[in-house]
Amino acid sequence: MRRFKRTLVAAAVTTTVMAGTAGWAVGGEQTAVTGPPAGTAAWRADHSLHRTLPDPATAAPREIARFFAGVPADEQRELAARHPLVVGNLDGAPVTLRYEANRRAITAERDRERARAADTSSTAPERRRAADLADRYTRLLEPGRQILAFDPxxxxxxxxxxxxxxxxxxxxxxxxxxxxxxxxxxxxxxxxxxxxxxxxxxxxxxxxxxxxxxxxxxxxxxxxxxxxxxxxxxxxxxxxxxxxxxxxxxxxxxxxxxxxxxxxxxxxxxxxxxxxxxxxxxxxxxxxxxxxxxxxxxxxxxxxxxxxxxxxxxxxxxxxxxxxxxxxxxxxxxxxxxxxxxxxxxxxxxxxxxxxxxxxxxxxxxxxxxxxxxxxxxxxxxxx
CATH class of the missing domain: 3.40.50.1820 (Alpha/Beta hydrolase fold, catalytic domain)
Incomplete structure (x- = not known):
């Protein structure tokens, strides 16, 4: 019984001491981002190449790699242009294609945040947050950066x-x-x-x-x-x-x-x-x-x-x-x-x-x- 009490005390200490790498701030419960990438529904519905696209939720990375191995380079780029958030986060897809797709996705997010930062109907804090995000995305677009995955x-x-x-x-x-x-x-x-x-x-x-x-x-x-x-x-x-x-x-x-x-x-x-x-x-x-x-x-x-x-x-x-x-x-x-x-x-x-x-x-x-x-x-x- 005494050992069990000590274990409970240790567990209680764990909840009060366990911190992140940035310091001793009290943290709230986070909502985990799970499941397939944003834009998956549009990807599943895309039949423009007259072939069934692999389902990001169920296809194994090896299946995805085999799919892209059979798709010509120009058609791969078309998919990346239409579905950047899917292709950019699709494990098994060619890495250079993912870099290209994520550059598109980040550019789109940057432009959206720039527009929000310039929207005078928003509050000052909202505009500042949008400007900060736009700056962050701009840094990710610097030449030479290779973004393998991006999910906003x-x-x-x-x-x-x-x-x-x-x-x-x-x-x-x-x-x-x-x-x-x-x-x-x-x-x-x-x-x-x-x-x-x-x-x-x-x-x-x-x-x-x-x-x-x-x-x-x-x-x-x-x-x-x-x-x-x-x-x-x-x-x-x-x-x-x-x-x-x-x-x-x-x-x-x-x-x-x-x-x-x-x-x-x-x-x-x-x-x-x-x-x-x-x-x-x-x-x-x-x-x-x-x-x-x-x-x-x-x-x-x-x-x-x-x-x-x-x-x-x-x-x-x-x-x-x-x-x-x-x-x-x-x-x-x-x-x-x-x-x-x-x-x-x-x-x-x-x-x-x-x-x-x-x-x-x-x-x-x-x-x-x-x-x-x-x-x-x-x-x-x-x-x-």
Missing amino acids: RGRGQIAEVYGDLATAHRTAVVVPGSDIDLASFDRTHDQYGAPAGMARSLKAELARQAPGTPTAVIAWAGYTTPVGIGLDAATGRLAEAGAPRLERLLAGLAAPGTAAAPPAVFCHSYGSVVCGLAAPAIDGTEAADLVVLGSPGVRADSAAALRTGARVWATHRNSADWIGRIPNVRVLGLGHGADPTSASFGARPIPSDGAHGHSAYFAPGTRSLTHFAQITLGRYTAVH
Whole structure:
């Protein structure tokens, strides 16, 4: 009975301590964006090419890849022009076509927000918000940016590629934790706690360690994350909604004509909960490695319990990482379970010397970043 009471107390602490990467703000319940992309109904009804288009809700990424392999390039571009939000978020579609479709979708959103910002019938706060969104979309349209996914619904979701996926011999995916959305995806403050900053840092380290090896890193903010402290961060509800989206991303990368090698997947903070729930669906062809860092738990008692074909790694927490104060419990739906860094969990350990705080594991010069690059490059014996 005493042990059960201690567990309940720990679970209560979890709800008050579990925070996002941006700080200690109280967070409200978020509505998860799920299901197929916006515009799917119009896509399903489109018979202009005299062929049935794959259903974004039910077609596997391999089926989508096979479909586009049989469609001439000019017809592919027609589909991207008519249905940019569908094609831009269609795992299995050619990545360059997705870049083109998302550029169209972002341009359309930017123009809509510019019109709202100029609408004098709106309130001043509404016009300011529209102007901020328009500026954000304008930055996404800068030359050289490769937007793999873009969804303006809710707080906004996005994925960006650094490098050339078509020619990359080694690839990686960064899955962020709480407080990440379209607005914070590539923030400049606390940049190594944001997916864009993590991905750019890893890409630079890969270039430093293996300058002759083509590599690519995907910053993936493709699920609705918790905001601040609250039940969202202490439960698996949003992770359960996000895991199938991560599974589809990885299945799309494994489809013919996309990435050349299965990626290493780096899962930060609450993102490790998403990765833990997605793990059983991930085999060695979809991800070579699952790496958790700053993790509150992965909703499994051991690495073996994840039932994944990928290697499982856990990054040692530094002493300044507040996530170490999160109780590793899972009771009444609260908490995320065993500590992945414990010896009993059975994950492969990664040192993190030089990292300081919850958001510094990708900071240049840290031992964790050095090892992340070595894992991505397949140099496993160098990680010790």
